Amino acid sequence: DIQMTQSPSSLSASVGDRVTITCRASQGISNYLAWYQQKPGKVPKLLIYGASTLQSGVPSRFSGSGSGTDFTLTISSLQPEDVATYYCQKYNSAPLTFGGGTKVEIK
């Protein structure tokens, strides 16, 4: 099975900072990758699918890139409401594995 590895597992950044989260697949998955945001005590929310397509309603400060095995989620200017754990998920074929998550906090 393909493993999904996220890094870092946590980060602390200042408001306005550019934040980058990485997700690496152990084998190529083309662009079958999604990013989710889960705020504390809340339900996961789809941010990006197809590695780079922004889900409707998601702020444009979020962007995704990558293909094959290496992917990134970028928050161009971190806002207080972005405090959350972010997960990548591969969905090219079952198992639809999630990454371990990246917890983003405000410094």
Added chain:
Amino acid sequence: EVQLLESGGGLVQPGGSLRLSCAASGFTFSSYAMTWVRQAPGKGLEWVSSISGSGDNTYYADSVKGRFTISRDISKNTLHLQMNSLRAEDTAKYYCAKVRSEVVAAASNYWGQGILVTVSS
């Protein structure tokens, strides 16, 4: 408006069974795959199982294969997860989610609020 409402959770002894349900509304249920994702207390998201829109294709995580069964009742717009031989490590909040496509190879764009399953003696 898409709505997903899970039910059927609760406390069960190890070795016991539970059947989760997810009532769906606001979209054409048979046109979209559905998925179950769980989250153990303080842990990350774990994909559990998915089913195609038609119900013809089902998929399971190795951790639940042979113990859990996913199904859908298109006439009632309801997704089910039959969980047998439950173990302590199955303790988690279980989320029902709608997939963006009829096939399971797509992201999940709507999620229910989740239902708690606790396996303990």
